[in-house]
Amino acid sequence: IKHSVAIIGAGIAGLALARRLSGFAEVTIFEKSRGTGGRMATRRGEHGSFDHGAQYFTIRDPAFHDALEPMLDNGTVQAWSEPLHRMGADGQVEKLEDRSPRFVAVPSMTALAKSWASALNFQTETQIRKISGEPRRWLVETEDERFGPFDWVISSAPAPQTAALMPFKEPEQAMLREVRMNGCFTMMIRLPDDVLLPFNACQVEHDRLSWIGANNSKPERDAAPCIIVHANNEWAQTHLDSALDQVRENMLAALTTILPNLPLASAMNVALHRWRYASVEQPLGEAFLLDEDRQLAACGDWCMGNRVEAAFISGHRLGDALTSIIKENAA
Template sequence: MKTSIAIIGAGIAGITLARALAPSADVTIFEKSRGLGGRMANRRREGFTFDHGAQYFTARSPAFRSVAEDAIKAGHAGIWPKAVHTLRADGLVVDSRPPEPRYIGLPGMSGFANGLAEGLQIRKEATVAALKRTEHGWALTDSEGQDFGRFDLVLSTAPAPQTIRLMPEAFSGREALASVRMSGCFTLMIGLDEPLDLSFQAARIEDDVLSWIAVEGSKPGRGEKEALTIHSRNDWAEANLERDRDEVKSEMLASLTRLLGLDFSNAAWLDLHRWRYASVEKPAGQAFLFDEALGLGACGDWCLGNRVEAAVESATALSELLTTRLQGA
């Protein structure tokens, strides 16, 4: 009988892991949300489209580049050719360097994950709340005690602060998990009735509150309607995480007005998303965590860095170890 593996999380790490392990094991992904992709997320409201998590991803390793190029051929990804400038209080600093390819999902960022997940066994809206060791492997349950089954191995790709809550005291990776620091982010989404005439399509922002702005329509395959996605700084989000959402929105809008000289407070669509764990401030510094004796492992961007590519690298490294182990079993 094949080894049964439960993977917690259908972000890019969980999907990468499942694709690599599925040929040699019986793999099920449990994902708490309705959609796939985790922080590679998008939202469609009133005809406006927003990538409210990751904006684009790079693919520097030949293996991941080939995955990204295959996704382009399959229509699940595209290249965003726009330059990323820098917006400061004293104006726009234009970046004229030729950019390395910036990949995006199609039709929104989660499209990349959806394409890669085709054929995988995934249980959506299934939040794993507890792991219990039994005679027949690890028993997974949700917060109401609903039984998700027994598995020989459990691999968590949830952000480190969430993974540590699931892992037993005896898990050998607890110290590494506890050393990880992640920070939050607020995403402001603005939909407009009229097109804007901005001198840039994407910019990093040097400001006390904001860090990023993108004009969604400049990405291939997005809607026709004018939509802006704005991210707060991570340190500002950390200091304001529990603050009233309307106040957060107002402060982000005020900063935008200062920078662009435009008032968006009466925009056709205004929305705010809070990411509790957006960015990795201090990674674990090891490619993955795996406790052979317990049959428990963990991976994700928080192992190595702060980007989609770090998540892929971490999941690939764990899958390589496990594939060798499974094929030798």
Template sequence: MKPNIAIIGAGLAGLTLARELSADAHITLYEKARGLGGRMSTRRNDTHQWDHGAQFFTARSKAFQTLLAPLISSGTVVEWQPNITTLSPDQAPYKRPWFEPHYVAAPGMNSLLKALGQDLDIHLSTRVEQVVAHNGGWQLFDDNGQLLGEFDWVVSSAPLPQTQELLPARLLGDTLARYQMLPCYALLLTINDADLPHFDAAKVNNSPLRWISFNHRLPGRNINAGTVVAHSSDEWAAAHLEDDQETVKQLLIEHFCALTRVNPAAITSTQLHRWRYALSADVPDPDCEFVLNAPAKLAACGDWCLGGRVEAAFTSAQQLAKALRTEL
């Protein structure tokens, strides 16, 4: 009889784990958001869209390249060959070369997750609030105290702080405490393309901003309107995390305009997204690709185990799946 496994979080790690184990177990995924994506989310309105989390990804492992191959063939994943520059408030811009393929999903970054989520049992808009031991297994309860189900195993692929809150500290606490996640702000702007510089994206030095992308110029975007995503540095975000959000937004707009020489009057709309758990701090042990307590039938995986890259989420989940197959 196949075991029942609950996976908390339907980002890349959770979806990868579910796909890897679908032949070995009954898998149910719970995602608190209304749609798939996590930090590969795409925000849309009637005329614009912003990939306000991950901007691109690389594929350095053979396993991840194999996963992407059919998605590249179908056009869901597209190689991105942008004009990249480096900006700094105290130095002239200079071109920034890339030495490996970089990819985006189309028409939005969450398209990759939608493709991977097909045929999986995913419960969206469902926040898991409690994980409670019961009869040798686990019960999951939502934020209304309603029982979601009983499971043999529970795996969290949620961001680290949420994983720490959900999974019993006495069983995984010491291991999880070794990891850390860092915040980031995403500034989302609409600006006519004619009012923007010629480059497609910029790495930023010596500024509260660390990255600027003209999102509408990414491959496969079915939009004509100009959209900008500008990410802050994690240090600046941490220092201003609880500041008045309108003040934070205006400060980042000022830095964006100073760096790009865009006239503030050209900006037609502004939004700010606060990612509390955006980036991974230094990895304490690169050989520890996941967290597992087999006797307790609890586990965790995610990009935070391996440094925060998109591919890290896939690798963490794939390696956990290998370990779990020996336990099921």
């Protein structure tokens, strides 16, 4: 009989893990939101489409490259070849030397997760609130439903949510407490047609802002100018519970000072998204967390750091470890 595995979270880490385990275990993924992809996200509305989480990703790891190869072939993953700029604290903009190519999913960042998710077993709109039962017979509970028993439960939620949810003991709890994540705000601005930015991708050194990008400059997006502005993570962390209107005004004021010619007064819409756990300030320093005796584990970008690729590697390597354990148990 195959091991049954519950995975909490359908971001890139949870999906990478589920893909690696398929064939070895009976996997069910529980995801609190309506869709998959987690922080690799797209918001669509009447004012256009905005990748409001991860802007792009690198493909340096061979396993990540292998997993993406079919999508690189069929165009679901494409290079975003816009030059990357950097605006210094003095407002000067320079074009950065080309580093690793930057990739995006097409036609929106959610396309990658959707493509992987189609072969996996999901419960969406299912927020897990409690793990009960006992080792090897874990129950996974929402407010009014209970699933299981499962041999293994694995969380791919951000570290603070994983710490609150999972019945880890020491030393895992202490290790989770050491991980620090910061919030972020993403402002999504729809400008009138024909407005051009002085750049389409720019890291910003500013006490309130960290990134300005034109979503419409990515491959196969809508042509209308859809501008993404990310807050500086430290500033966001100290304003996480401020009123959203106030945060938006603060970010708009900062944008006006650094790009005074941008016709913000004629913006057709300015929306704001709050990410409570956006980036990793202090990672775990190991690829995943595993309590083999009690059959609990956790993965996510917070293990190795801050990027889509790190999230994939964490889920994939945990999958490698679990398949070895499952094979040993079967032998």
